[in-house]
Amino acid sequence: MxxxxxxxxxxxxxxxxxxxxxxxxxxxxxxxxxxxxxxxxxxxxxxxxxxxxxxxxxxxxxxxxxxxxxxxxxxxxxxxxxxxxxxxxxxxxxxxxxxxxxxxxxxxLPGSVGWTEAAALLHDGVTALSLLREAPVAAGDTVLVAAAAGGAGSLLVQLATSAGARVVAAARGERKLALARELGADVTVDYGEDGWQHRVRAATGGDGVDVAFDGAGGPLGSAVFDTVGRGGRFVTYGTAGGGFTAIDPELAAQRRVEVTNALATRLDRAATRELLAEALAHAATDRLRPxxxxxxxxxxxxxxxxxxxxxxxxxxxxxxx
Incomplete structure (x- = not known):
């Protein structure tokens, strides 16, 4: 073959x-x-x-x-x-x-889900749904999705929006930001620009976001952490920056920010299969559009x-x- x-x-x-x-x-x-x-x-x-x-x-x-x-x-x-x-x-x-x-x-596969749509959910659908189990969001929350135009990020924007959260999407370049807006993001910020994290905080009235999903990793992930408000949650799962995001535990404790490295958690096969089925069901009912x-x-x-x-x-x- x-x-x-x-x-x-x-x-x-x-x-x-x-x-x-x-x-x-x-x-x-x-x-x-x-x-x-x-x-x-x-x-x-x-x-x-x-x-x-x-x-x-x-x-x-x-x-x-x-x-x-x-x-x-x-x-x-x-x-x-x-x-x-x-x-x-x-x-x-x-x-x-x-x-x-x-x-x-x-x-x-559900009969209404096509080949490419299903394949697009194989890893990113599981990732997005598992991240929301790590850090559930609800109506009224302000949520930052970094790398919002990526496979998992674009799904997180949709899921957080449908949960009633106010979504701030961070990505690089207008083409990706336009996609995030199309998927439901309320605010978009270009993280290719210096000081972008301060614009995210400004969009929250200075308080910071309730939940941040870091799909970038590396130094960019550290800037994502800076956007989280006191008592908020920071979930990292990205390595696109060339490495994991390392957060100082003492700094997180001072700000009472709950830090989760989703990359350190391996789902067992039963949980993965359950999340796959859930992602496909969302796609079949148009709640998720890869x-x-x-x-x-x-x-x-x-x-x-x-x-x-x-x-x-x-x-x-x-x-x-």
């Missing part, structure tokens, strides 16, 4: 199209013929050799964490009735025509990575095997 391999750590050019053996389902597994594969920023970091202490990936490997497609084969112990079903599947090796997935990492910025043929995976690293993507990038 056709697949993309990372033969060595490096830039987007190390993503090479190759013919590899078709995968075979083992006990408790299925083979999924992918129609759309998810691409996330973490893929670009791992390809470059980052995060080995957290994600022990070694070349050669097929990147990608899954996608949407049709079950074409089942392994021992799996009901053959799965064959032919449209599913969303998590697992390794998603940049390929076919992938193997464990049966407990499958969710059947923003798909670009779809690329599988052989052009390097283009998707290049655009993500250049911060040129407003919304999701997907691969079409």
């Amino acid at each position: 056709h697949a993309i391999e990372v033969r060595e750590f490096g830039g987007p050019e190390v993503l090479v199209a190759r013919e590899v053996p078709d995968p075979v389902a083992g006990p408790g597994q299925v083979v999924v013929a992918l129609a759309a594969a998810d691409v996330i920023y973490l893929d670009t970091l791992l390809r470059g050799g980052w995060g080995g202490e957290y994600f022990p990936v070694k070349p050669p490997y097929v990147p990608g964490g899954g996608g949407a497609g049709t079950v074409v084969a089942t392994g021992p112990g799996v009901d053959a009735g799965w064959v032919g079903r449209r599913v969303l599947a998590r697992g390794s090796g998603g940049y390929a025509a076919r992938m193997v997935a464990d049966i407990d990492e499958l969710v059947e 923003v798909i910025a670009a779809t690329h043929p599988l052989d052009r995976a390097a283009d998707a990575h290049t655009a993500l690293e250049a911060r040129a993507t407003a919304g999701k990038s997907l691969l079409l095997p």
Whole structure:
């Protein structure tokens, strides 16, 4: 089958199209013929050799964490009735025509949800919903979403808005800010401009936001923390800045800000599957609209990575095997 391999750590050019053996389902597994594969920023970091202490990936490997497609084969112990079903599947090796997935990492697609829409929710839908479980928002709250035009950020804007919160969206560039406004943000701020965090505080009357979701990480995440009011909540989940956001515990305690590093929490498979089903149900009823910025043929995976690293993507990038 056709697949993309990372033969060595490096830039987007190390993503090479190759013919590899078709995968075979083992006990408790299925083979999924992918129609759309998810691409996330973490893929670009791992390809470059980052995060080995957290994600022990070694070349050669097929990147990608899954996608949407049709079950074409089942392994021992799996009901053959799965064959032919449209599913969303998590697992390794998603940049390929076919992938193997464990049966407990499958969710059947509602009939009204298409391939690309489903694939766009595979990771970011779970992330957005799990973040709101970490820090629930309610009507009347003021919520900052940083990296608001990203895959998870664009979903957080929609979910917080539908909960009745006042949403401040931070992103880089007018194109991304316009998208955030279209999705329901009440206030938008360009975090490419110096002092942007002070404009966020000004928009709250100087008090700061009740909840901040940091999808950026690194130094930018520290500026996101500065926007949180006394007694507020700060949730970080981004690494687009090249690393995690480190917050001084003493400073957080002084301001009585509750700090949560969502990247330090690994959801078990049952919880992930529950959140996947919830995200798909929201999409089926139009409560969530994944923003798909670009779809690329599988052989052009390097283009998707290049655009993500250049911060040129407003919304999701997907691969079409």
